[in-house]
Amino acid sequence: MKAERSSILGIIPARFNSTRLKGKPLMKIGDKTMIQHVYENCANVLDHLLVATDDQRIFNEVKGFNGNAIMTNKAHISGTDRCLEAIHLWEKNQNKTFSFVFNIQGDEPFVHEDHLHQLISCFEDNKTEIATLAIRVSDLKELKEGKVYLVKDNTNFAMYFSRFPIPFNRDMPKEDWIKHTDYYQHIGLYGFKRNVLEKCGLLQVSNLENTEKLEQLRWMENGMKIKVGITNQPSFGVDTLEDLGNARKKYASILN
Structure with missing residues (x-):
């Protein structure tokens, strides 16, 4: 079975209380938050995209740039668990089933x-x-x-x-x-x-x-x-303040 774009749900798990860099989905890289960079880069390829979060601030940010978001349980210990809850909720919400799920890291602003x-x-x-x-x-x-x-x-x-x-x-x-x-x-x-x-x-x-x-x-x-x-x-994952600084430099160089 081939993965057609219409059959894929891309899910971006995004926690606020990251162990190493708290609140990183909302940190700015240039003129956009990290989560917006990830979302917009993926939206160029995937027709169906969703941020699965446990924090109202991240939910509000995604809705603010007209993205799809859903609230999930804070207790999940892995992004895979969060994706599983998210697809159950989203399929019910959209009255649509998907054949494939892509788990996309929320701290990869240059995906x-x-x-x-x-x-x-x-x-x-x-x-x-x-x-x-x-x-x-x-x-x-x-x-x-x-x-x-x-x-x-x-x-x-x-x-x-x-x-x-x-x-x-x-x-x-x-x-x-x-x-x-x-x-x-x-x-x-x-x-x-x-x-x-x-x-x-x-x-x-x-x-x-x-x-x-x-x-x-x-x-x-x-x-x-x-x-x-x-x-x-x-890839370019952001786990520390040093990573964040390097991401900002990289984005500035792209704009220039």
Whole structure:
């Protein structure tokens, strides 16, 4: 089943009380809030788009720029859980059902059209249950612990995700790794078949997920296949005040 634009609901989960940067969806980058940047970039590709929030201020901001928003429970511990509640509420509200759900990070103000097109293309393979993105690491300085990396098979299905650069090249100094092996950094956008998202919501926290603190390992441990779309467009997540400052500089350079 191909992911036609009319069959996709893009959901942007947006919390106010982020652990590292409280209130970041409402922080300004140039003349717009972060959440408006994300929304408008996605609206260039997706026909159906929704911000799922737990805060009235974010809800009001989205409605203020004529976006779609819905209030969800504050208790959710993951964006996936918030997406699941949001699609139930929105389908009932709109009297429409969707075949695919895209979970889009609310702190990626420069989310690129190619990211969404790559997610859509992943579902051209009927075996795809979940889709995500990665970018090839081209600079050794980008290869550091803490970021999320993945290895994939020859048909671009993920084999594993880790917060350590993988694969580990036993017989070579680290400075030579990317000269001989492809390394891929994960970009945290996800596409789900609608029924698969429902299944994800029923799964318990898994051992590998608890070890790496990566929710996608829960799905893989339960036999779900994650297709990886490869993009040349880097992501730009905002988690700290330093990130916010860099985002403002980047936006200013785009305007100039």
